[in-house]
Amino acid sequence: MGRSFFRRDPATVARELLGCAMLHCCDGEWLGGWIVETEAYLAEGDPACHAARGRGRSNASMFEPAGTLYVYPIHAKHCVNLVTENAGVGSAVLIRAIEPVWGIDAMMQNRNVSDLRRVTSGPGMICSAMGIDRASDAMDVTRADDWLLTGGHQVADRVTQTPRIGVSRAADLRLRFFVDGNRFVSGLAREHTRPRRDVLGPDKDPSR
DNA sequence: ACGGGGATTTTCT
DNA sequence: GAAAATCCCCGTG
Numbered sequence: 001m002g003r004s005f006f007r008r009d010p011a012t013v014a015r016e017l018l019g020c021a022m023l024h025c026c027d028g029e030w031l032g033g034w035i036v037e038t039e040a041y042l043a044e045g046d047p048a049c050h051a052a053r054g055r056g057r058s059n060a061s062m063f064e065p066a067g068t069l070y071v072y073p074i075h076a077k078h079c080v081n082l083v084t085e086n087a088g089v090g091s092a093v094l095i096r097a098i099e100p101v102w103g104i105d106a107m108m109q110n111r112n113v114s115d116l117r118r119v120t121s122g123p124g125m126i127c128s129a130m131g132i133d134r135a136s137d138a139m140d141v142t143r144a145d146d147w148l149l150t151g152g153h154q155v156a157d158r159v160t161q162t163p164r165i166g167v168s169r170a171a172d173l174r175l176r177f178f179v180d181g182n183r184f185v186s187g188l189a190r191e192h193t194r195p196r197r198d199v200l201g202p203d204k205d206p207s208r
Numbered sequence: 209a210c211g212g213g214g215a216t217t218t219t220c221t
Numbered sequence: 222g223a224a225a226a227t228c229c230c231c232g233t234g
Contacts, residue, residue, distance in 0.1 A: 039215070048215070058230060075216045076227040094215055124216050134229095166215055 001149040003142050006066035010040035010084040014093040015177050017082070019155035022095065023102055025146035026131035030102050033120060034152055037097035037178040037185045039164045041081070043089045047169040051090020061138040062090045069147075071137040077124035080132050082141065082149070096165070096176070097121050099184045100129070122186045155179050 001020065006013055015038075023032035041049040050059045050072065061070045062083055070081040070092050081092035098120040100107055107119050107129035120126045127133065141147045158180045163171055165187055178185045 041215075050215080056231080072215085073229050074214055076229080077216055079215060081215085096215085122216070164215070168214090 001142070001151065003065065003067045006082055006084050006142075007086065008066075008084065010042060010091045010093050011175060013082070013084045014038040014040040014175065015159055015161075016156075017093060017095075018159055018177055018179050019151075019153035021101070021148070021150050021152045022098060023148040024130045024132060024136070025148075026103075026106070029106055030148070031107050031130045032098065032103070032148075033101035034099040035095060035097075036099050036182040037095075037176070039094040039096055039177070040084075040175040041092050041094065042173075042175070043085065043091040045170075046173065046175075048164065048167040048173075049090065049092075051092075055090065059090070062092055063088055064138060065140070067140055067142040069136050069139045069141055071127070071132060071134055073134065075124070078127035078133050079123040080127055080136070094123060095126060096123050097178070097182075097184050097186045098126055099182060117184060121184050121188075 017035050017038050020035050021032060022035055023030045043049065043051060046052060051062045055063050058072065061068050064083055065087040066084055068083040070083050071078055079094060081094050084091045084093060100116060100119050108114060110131060111119050111125060111129045113119060120129050139147065141149050160178055160180045161174050162176045163174050164176045
């Protein structure tokens with residue numbers, strides 16, 4: 001997957017990353033799987049984007065060329081993004097969930113869980129399982145020999161789009177994408193207990 | 209130096 | 222469903 005793939009607008013990249021493979025070579029072993037959930041963060045008109053208040057020390061890699069990794073710490077964990085658009089533009093795609101495929105045993109050990117659904121079904125879980133931390137920040141995924149992003153399944157006809165998870169600002173933007181029906185998508189328990197959207201009506205719930 | 213918030217996860221009731 | 226755990230980062234003083 002070349003740089004031109006990532007140089008497009010983040011919503012398109014987020015949608016088309018679904019079904020692609022993401023792998024990180026950690027201690028000589030390739031870890032990763034199929035991407036099944038993503039979120040786009042826009043350079044313009046998106047106060048939830050970390051680049052919204054300009055370039056700082058912690059978010060500098062967001063302004064690097066497309067295909068750069070932006071890894072940031074939060075709540076004693078890490079989240080991994082793929083930077084989009086041209087250098088100098090602060091936009092990216094957050095990888096929220098992966099279907100585990102390669103190095104499953106090692107990833108389960110890294111996460112200290114035995115349930116496969118609790119290995120990479122959340123942005124913090126992904127980094128923990130795949131051995132991703134600040135050391136991976138600002139790496140170029142199109143050149144690094146311990147990273148691999150490549151095409152895989154065709155899932156374009158099974159993509160669902162909703163508002164993003166856990167963001168307080170710009171909550172109306174529907175920039176979360178996931179593979180419909182995939183059991184490794186995050187927050188599935190919550191979706192079940194949430195009030196039925198068709199009862200609330202289309203104007204009340206932005207996720208529809 | 210200090211304090212609060214955050215693109216989270218886990219556990220308990 | 223609610224709240225704790227946990228820590229880095231930036232904005233103030």
